[in-house]
Amino acid sequence: MPTSKSGDGRDGSRTSTAASTAVSALGLRKSYGDKTVLDGIDLRIPTGSVFALLGQNGAGKTTAVKILSTLVPADGGQAQVAGHDLTADPQAVRAAIGVTGQFSAVDGLITGEENMLLMADLHHLTKAEGRRVAAQLLDRFDLTDAAKKPASTYSGGMRRRLDIAMTLVGDPRIIFLDEPTTGLDPRSRHTMWQIIRELVTTGVTVLLTTQYLEEADQLADRIAVLHNGHIAAEGTPEQLKRLVPGGHVRLRFTDPTAYRTAAGTQPHATRDDDALALHLPSDGTQRELRAILDQLDTAGIEADELTVHTPDLDDVFFALTADTTLPHQTAQATQTKETVR
CATH class of the missing domain: 3.40.50.300 (P-loop containing nucleotide triphosphate hydrolases)
Known part of the structure; x- marks a missing residue:
């Protein structure tokens, strides 16, 4: 079970954790x-x-x-x-x-206001307090104009x-x-x-x-x-998105020469010659992005566009519920990483 950060384990720390x-x-x-x-x-x-x-x-x-x-x-x-x-x-x-x-x-047979007052009665509020709370909440949820209408409408x-x-x-x-x-x-x-x-x-x-x-x-x-x-x-x-492989960084160039030079510095990249774009496997962390940019700087190249693509929750959900790929795990146990876009 994931736990919050604790101090030295004294009673005060445990009380703070429970309170939070x-x-x-x-x-x-x-x-x-x-x-x-x-x-x-x-x-x-x-x-x-x-x-x-x-x-x-x-x-x-x-x-x-x-x-x-x-x-x-x-x-x-x-x-x-x-x-x-x-x-x-x-x-x-x-x-x-x-x-x-x-x-x-x-209850569709009574008005919105009557539904609210019924709940107020169930919570043992006085009639005056119940009407005050009902009016306040109806206004908060933009239902004042419909308060006297049957909820069925x-x-x-x-x-x-x-x-x-x-x-x-x-x-x-x-x-x-x-x-x-x-x-x-x-x-x-x-x-x-x-x-x-x-x-x-x-x-x-x-x-x-x-x-x-x-x-x-x-x-x-x-x-x-x-x-x-x-x-x-x-x-x-x-x-959770980082639990699923498939993230990549896309580098796009407008200069064909710069594109070819960049491709030479990135042997693991997938090339898209028509779009002058390189796709590099990456989880999008600052460290990985910095390494890619440093390699381009060393070669004297600048990408015209850099985008980070990471798996979405759909990918995570299907992977976790497919009974095939990912083990039961807690993402909190993995190192926290930042995504830079």
Whole structure:
């Protein structure tokens, strides 16, 4: 399981680490009959971050969310959410979290405002406080004009915004979003992304499950890929992309003589004579780029265009879930590298 940097191991350091961790799990297991869904997964989600769980349908993403939100019990392992033990103090866990599932919990037979007030009642807010919070959240999610209309008349994007607004009535510090943009059009999806980004700026921690790899790439500080009940890999989006071979640097020239000279300095490059371009295998680190540029400088050559191409999350996902190439690994264990473009 990935761990944060620690000091000298004294109690103060451990307390600091615990305080900076919103969700932690160790050896979490869950089976349904003969089907093992989670086979001892470890998680550590820093406070105030977006953590994405990726996986094929049936990989266990929703099961993990249900366990961490106390909706179903785990068969084994330990977990803490907002500093509370999942088994020993589930009520405290529920008080600290908000959950938005794959399908909207909005009641279409009542208005948006009535949905909000219903949630306020469930959180035992006074009527005055409930109306204040409802009005504030409806305004925040640009739903004030539609507040008096039946939720059944809302578009998919509006219903999703209302769903998250309802989740925020209890002022949770941790939010589980289980595929929140499923079924939304691209514009509504981007609006939802902006909402999630704004939530994190207020210190809220978001655990996101999604089937959209671009979504994870855009939003997540860290990503874990679930496969066959295990965490196949975990790290930042950039770290995960470096697990897959295929990155390269493309050098393009306008001068044919410079192109031919450069090709002579790069024996491992793939040539594109028509485009006057060289493709060099590279992971795009500063060290590798500097070495390439130094070789060109020594030869007195300057490329007209340099671009770095790295694998995307689609490549990572397919490689990790193909059962063929990459072992289970944690990207955090690899050396952190910078990409220069």
